[in-house]
Amino acid sequence: MSTRIKTFGLGFKMRIDCIHGFYVFTEEYAGDVARFASIFRIDLESKGELFTFKDLIAAPDYSIKGADILANKAKVTHEGRPWEVMEANGLVYDFTAEKVVDINSIRQVITLSKGLEYYFADGLIVAGSIAGSQKIKGFKAWFNFRDRSFKYSEVSFV
């Protein structure tokens, strides 16, 4: 007797938004975020209604110039959504180092290939990476569970 595993309800793609180095994971089917986290062995948690890296859960909605913000020194006094505060302070999350860093400290060079409808890159882009002569500050991407590829519908630069 053979055993068949039903896969109904499992999505084949998941959306990933990077807003100035703040990553937001959105699942079409419940459990997709957990699947993604399992595949890449990362910690993703919910922050309100969105999912993000565990290290970004504490991202504040304000900064005081000179005070600590996510283990960095705030450059400005600012308030807004966490990614807006990070942008005002020139900070991004480097998931390879598992910490928030100055965007200018990211020196990784990547190849961003342009397709008919999407851009393609090898893996998930670290905000701050350099494509051509421009530094990437954000993007909208889709992860395909079937072939484990990333497709980028939008890419924004500094």
Place this chain on the structure above:
Amino acid sequence: MSKVLNASCEAGSVSCEGQKLEGVVILGEGVEASEGVLIIQNGVTYYVPKTSPDLKEVITLLNDILGSIATIATGIDAATNSPNAQAAAIAQLQTKISQFNQKGEALR
């Protein structure tokens, strides 16, 4: 959206979370040291001192002053030929006026 945080002000310098901030719009002259709140909104920061206790003291003093005036006026009205009968009340009034002026400066 705005953010409200506890802050303090002394001699026109506002501090929040251990940091002295520049370019803060202080609502009030901020002459006296005070505790208050820092409001961050649309890229502008404001400091609002918590003046409620001072305001209560000022109003209390004002009531006392008005009471003293009433006493003196009543005394004058009832006076016959006794000079300096209201001297004590007048001196008390002047003391209260001086205290009121000091509190008013601090409140500003």
